[in-house]
Amino acid sequence: MKDGRGGKWSNASLINGYSDHSDNLPHEEYVAWQRESLDEMFRLIKPTGAIFYNHKWRVQAGLLQGRADIVEGFPVRQIIIWKRKGGINFNPGYFLPTFEVIYLIAKPQFRLAPKANAYGDVWEFSQEFKNAHPAPFPLDFAKRCVGSSTGEIVLDPFMGSGTTALAARQLGKKFIGIDSSETYIRESKERLEQDEAKRAEGPFEVVH
Numbered sequence: 001m002k003d004g005r006g007g008k009w010s011n012a013s014l015i016n017g018y019s020d021h022s023d024n025l026p027h028e029e030y031v032a033w034q035r036e037s038l039d040e041m042f043r044l045i046k047p048t049g050a051i052f053y054n055h056k057w058r059v060q061a062g063l064l065q066g067r068a069d070i071v072e073g074f075p076v077r078q079i080i081i082w083k084r085k086g087g088i089n090f091n092p093g094y095f096l097p098t099f100e101v102i103y104l105i106a107k108p109q110f111r112l113a114p115k116a117n118a119y120g121d122v123w124e125f126s127q128e129f130k131n132a133h134p135a136p137f138p139l140d141f142a143k144r145c146v147g148s149s150t151g152e153i154v155l156d157p158f159m160g161s162g163t164t165a166l167a168a169r170q171l172g173k174k175f176i177g178i179d180s181s182e183t184y185i186r187e188s189k190e191r192l193e194q195d196e197a198k199r200a201e202g203p204f205e206v207v208h
Contacts (some may be wrong), residue, residue, distance in 0.1 A: 033071050042107075045107060045151075048110055049107055050110040051105040051151060054100060054102045055102075055103065057100075069105075074105045075105060079101060080103075080120070081102075082099060082125065082137075082141060083127040084124075092130050110149075112148050125138045125141045145167075146168050156176070158179065159178055159185070162187070
């Protein structure tokens, strides 16, 4: 999308892609990588823990790649739909994608936080456009996931711009964020520092 097709999206970070890698692994390698990541996440969480696995569709060579081979064998308790408002589509061969899927992969003792079960399984949040990351999700989306769990420590092994960490901090939870990109690690730290400074100036108590 660097060839001028951006139009009103010409300044969107999605135009430039990720800072340190391309999301173009062959499907078999991608599946193996994601399954290995999920194995480690599932190993780390407590018997009362869960994984909110947000996954966007991948298309290679014009063909849609499913996710069944990634989550097969994991205890998927529920599928949640994130319905996005608007979007970006440069391909005349496809309808505009307007949703993503969140797999709730839970251990047997996992229970939602009080009143979280009142949410439906279709969540409607606008996309996040004011973010240097090419594929950020909105803060309110992250806060819905984090706030729906009773867990006290939140792990995001693909931290990106730090949205999950920011959500955890604002909800009074501890967090661990990991990313292979030094650029995104730096941007996440700056974002968290800016939020802490902003909250310190306002009527809110900063939770460490």
